[in-house]
Each structure stands twice: as C-alpha cells, then as structure tokens.
Amino acid sequence: MNRAQIFDFFSRLAEANPAPQTELEYGNDFQLLVAVVLSAQATDVGVNKATRALFREVETPQQMVDLGEEGLKAHIRTIGLFNAKAKNVIALSQMLVRDYGGQVPQDRDTLTLLPGVGRKTANVVLNTAFGQEAFAVDTHIFRVGNRTGLAPGKTVLAVEQKLDKRVPAPFRRDAHHWLILHGRYVCKARRPECWRCIVADLCRYRPKTPAPAAKAPKTPPV
Template sequence: MDDAVSRLPRKAPPALHGTAREPRRARRMSAAQAASFIQALAEANPEPKPELNYSNPFTLLVAVVLSAQTTDAAVNKATETLFPAAPDAAAMAALGAEGIAPHIRRIGLWQAKAKNVAALAQMLLERHGGQVPRDREALEALPGVGRKTANVVLNVAFGENTMAVDTHIFRLGNRTGLAPGDTPREVEDALVKRCPPELLRDAHHWLILHGRYVCKARRPECWRCVAREWCNYRDKVSGPTAA
C-alpha cells in the first residue's frame, strides 16, 4: 500500500494516469455501469481479505504504515519477526526505533518507518491507553499515518464503510472511468458516491486486488477482467503476448 499518493499536488503527474499511449482518463461510467462493474468484482471474490498479515488493530496499523512505497509481501516478511517481539503498543514503544530497525531493514524507507512506528506506539500509550482509536482525526495525528492508512484501519479493524485510495485504485478509477479524478481524495469521494451501499465496505479490497493483479499499471490484463464489458478504457488488451 502507498500513502504517498495522498500527498500529491492538485494536478497529479501524467504517470499516475497512464502511459503516453493511453488517455489521461477514460470517459466517466454511468451510475449503472459503475454499479455493475463493482458487482462483477464482488461476485468473482465474495470474501476479499487484506494481504497484510495482522492479529489486532495495532498490528494492522503498523503493517499499513510499513507498507508505504513497498509491497505487502515484503512487509509480511518483516513482521514475521517484528510482531512476535512487539505485539502491542507498549512492547513496540519499548523496542524503540533502534529495536524496530533490524526487523524492517529490507523494506523501503525503513529508517523513517522505524522512527514513525516507535513514535506512534508511544503516542498511543500517552493519548489512547495503548489502544488504536476509532477516530479519523486521532488516527491521522499519529506519526506516519495519512488519510489512506486511516481509511484502511477504520475499514478493516472497525468495519466502517471507508474507501482507501492507493496508487492502484487511483489508476483504476481514472483508467476505467469508474471514478475519474485529479487527486486521490476526488477518486475516493466519487467511489463512495457511486458504489452500491451494501458493497462499500469490501469495495476497497476488490478494487485494490483488481488493480494489483489484473488492471496493472504497465499492461492491464483486460482479457482476464470480469468487469470488462462495463469498462470505458479505450485500448483494451485482447490477450497475452508471446514471451
């Protein structure tokens, strides 16, 4: 996952919208198209789950913070040793940045992340009794936590109908016409409005997995897309090329 996209300027760089061969954004889907698109993803994956490993709201929060600008697989490898050593805020604060660092050296930005995780653990102890707050403002006040991370925690840990927009969902929203927007917040707001209410809680998972494994950045695998008939992407790829 990647919270860096939430700090993009108003006009996002062209690379976030696609390559030179593809339009900056597709024509906006109709409300009926959007509902059918999301429904198709839902039917193909009835019980979506996050790919980050966690055991409680605290370890979920830490895993999402660590996942910025790196892969979930890399984070899961790091937390295999980190979480047994520090399963809660008190233990993580006791480790401190120096104790956290050896566990996460192989992931991107590990030095800054070690400092953030130690600091957020300490802040949880001081302000929230060591518990992860169920409050957006309080979450976003924690070191290393932006809107996307707060949305993931509110959604996964507390069951709220939030939409966490990372680079995959931002790209997918523009490429398909599902929710075109210049900023992650514009895409988020459009998705919340256009998603059938009963599907909103899981929609983040369907969309991020679809963007990660099918509607890929460099070459979308349109021939595998279960929602292809409702997608407004102009340059659909008909099949894999020979190696």
C-alpha cells in the same frame, strides 16, 4: 459509468471474490496499523516478510516502545525508508500509550494525528480493522478509478470522494479491497490484462489489451 453499470461492476467483483481481505498479515488492530505504515512505498509481500518475526515479539504499543527504535530497525531493514518508518512507529506507539490507553482510535481525524499516519493509512485501518465504509485510495485504486471511468479524478482525494458518492450500499465496506486487488492483479499499470477482466465490457479504457500471442511449440531436434 452510470449507476446501473457501477452496480454491475461491483456485483461481478463480489461474485468472483465474496470475502476480499487485505494481503498484509497482522494479528490485531495495532499490528495492522504498523503494517500499513510500513507498507508505504513497499510491497505487502516485503512488509509481511519483515513483520512475521516482529509481530511474534510485539503485539501492543507498549511492547513496541519497549523494543525501541534500534530494535525495530533490526526487524525492518529490508523495507524502504526503514529509518523514518521506525521513528514514526515508535512515536505513534508512544502516543497511543500516553494518550489513548494503548488503543487504536476509531476515527480518521484522531488517527491522522499519529506520526506517519496520513489519510490513506487511516482509511485502511478504519475499513479493515473496524469495518467502516472508508475508501483508501492508493496508486492501484487511483488508476482503476480513472482508467475504468468508475471514479475519475485528478487527485487521490477527488477519487476518494467520487467513490464515496458513487459506490452503492451493498458494496461499500469491501469496495476498497476489490479495487486494490483488481488493480494489483488484473488492471495493471503497464499492461492491463483486459482479455481476462470480468468487468472489461463496463470499462471505458480503449483500446482493450489483447491476450498475448501463444508461443509456438519448440521444434524437437532431429
């Protein structure tokens, strides 16, 4: 895509969804960080089911430390890799209490020092909690970036760097959410729903996926 097409691409997404939000449920920055760590290789829906009761009990890193690893596991057993995730969440909570006064850091380098926090998780927190222009490239955004021609790259980092370079100023803060939602609900992995895509004419994906054939009405019994 050229610059004009990219501007048009995001203009349409913005018009359709002026205030995109993460689908993870949380009440503060710390809860968001925990939810994002738990969401690795899991769905937002599954994470939300597990954290609703947890977040009524735990709002701060110290409360998470007090809950303990076994207590946390009891809440998140339905989430994949819950043993490793529980260990990381307790460890990062201990680190926040010990080294950062119980506050979630607001820079990527510091965030990625926390157990279980990689670049993608850090970018989600920076963007969603602190409003920074960060591009968290997950499988959906990686697919959309390459499939559409918006930000082609062979690696997650390459796609992130391309987005950082190409997304115009008015759309930089919310680009992450628009792209992930578009990939999750329209530009799907197995069968992109091109027939109802509002940016299909700007996208380089070929051939466009046609709308599913309408099912013939059932013949009533005689």
